[in-house]
Ligand code: ADP
């Protein structure tokens with residue numbers, strides 16, 4: 012990989028070689044793709060009867076990830092999951108990925124391949140095909156911009172805007188694991204009090220989250236959810252997005268919030284609040300969705316057959332109610348809406364000297 016763009020701004024020979032290598036290793040395409048990597052644009056057949064979903068996300072070294080706590084393979088994996096999770100939150104199926112990278116001089120073609128290996132590890136199980144991207148050098152750290160396209164049956168996409176008073180609030184999986192995992196990677200005190208198993212569960216939940224594609228698809232197939240969002244910034248912040256767009260309030264039940272045993276053990280070892288981790292921890296990439304109370308029995312039945320846990324954690328209230336959480340003593344408290352700020356704890360942001368890949 013060349014560290015400088017040529018004076019014409021065109022790709023250098025090294026860039027061509029890298030792109031060709033990426034195409035051979037990761038860019039083989041099958042169904043739906045007329046032209047993948049190699050032309051001015053990709054060409055795909057639009058799928059009949061569907062709406063097209065498009066999402067993009069930018070991840071930046073020193074802001075969204077640090078090479079101290081994640082490998083390039085993990086970074087690629089997680090960046091793909093962030094986009095796949097957005098498609099899941101709309102109830103869709105991801106189909107195509109485009110990847111733009113700005114690469115600092117110290118990165119080798121091998122390290123970029125590790126990044127793509129991670130990306131494609133996240134994509135392949137869902138049949139998502141790499142069909143293009145862009146490559147640049149970077150003077151200030153690694154930048155990775157991912158675009159994912161997907162499909163959803165026409166008119167069936169789940170939005171943040173449809174929650175109604177009385178709807179039940181559900182969440183998939185467990186909450187707070189990713190933040191606990193990040194704090195472990197940051198070597199907080201008390202980690203030795205946790206079992207190796209709990210530690211590796213939490214750190215892998217941070218490094219290798221799961222996009223809840225299947226749950227999203229079940230919800231659209233059965234027309235069950237009135238609103239949905241993925242938990243990328245933390246439960247309280249993401250629930251507040253549903254409430255704002257649906258013009259409603261919400262009541263959460265603290266005792267119902269799903270915490271893994273590892274996360275509980277972590278909170279106990281830290282003398283921290285598991286509830287706080289669950290409410291404010293970001294990057295869990297679980298799905299938060301609302302369903303009419305009349306559909307509860309069906310939802311519970313479908314949830315038992317899904318590939319992850321579905322838990323009812325609260326109910327939609329009128330907008331004037333605001334956002335509140337009922338604590339274990341039955342007392343209703345105002346829910347502080349704090350979105351998780353990436354790597355705020357102990358992280359010096361741009362002042363940190365980047366590690367070598
Ligand atoms: P252009 O000058 O039209 O942007 P490029 O030389 O940047 O062309 O790209 C050539 C082909 O390689 C295009 O199909 C593009 O989508 C693909 N491509 C370029 N960089 C990447 C990358 N980092 N990952 C995947 N595909 C890429």
Ligand code: MG
Nearest residue numbers: 022144145146
């Ligand atoms: Mg280009």
